[in-house]
Amino acid sequence: xxxxxxxxxxxxxxxxxxxxxxxxxxxxxxxxxxxxxxxxxxxxxxxxxxxxx
Numbered sequence: 001x002x003x004x005x006x007x008x009x010x011x012x013x014x015x016x017x018x019x020x021x022x023x024x025x026x027x028x029x030x031x032x033x034x035x036x037x038x039x040x041x042x043x044x045x046x047x048x049x050x051x052x053x
Contacts, residue, residue, distance in 0.1 A: 013038075013041075013042045013045060013046070015038075017037070017038035017041055017042060018035060018038045021037065021038065
């Protein structure tokens with residue numbers, strides 16, 4: 001069940017982070033940087049969130 005939640009939650013978190021960063025920093029050349037950062041933040045957040053449960 002924990003992994004099912006992670007499978008649904010992880011992409012949603014990454015998309016929200018990318019959209020948030022896109023709103024804060026509307027530079028199109030930073031797209032890859034934003035995608036990479038959202039992946040790192042999403043992974044770290046999910047690691048802590050999953051291990052705490």
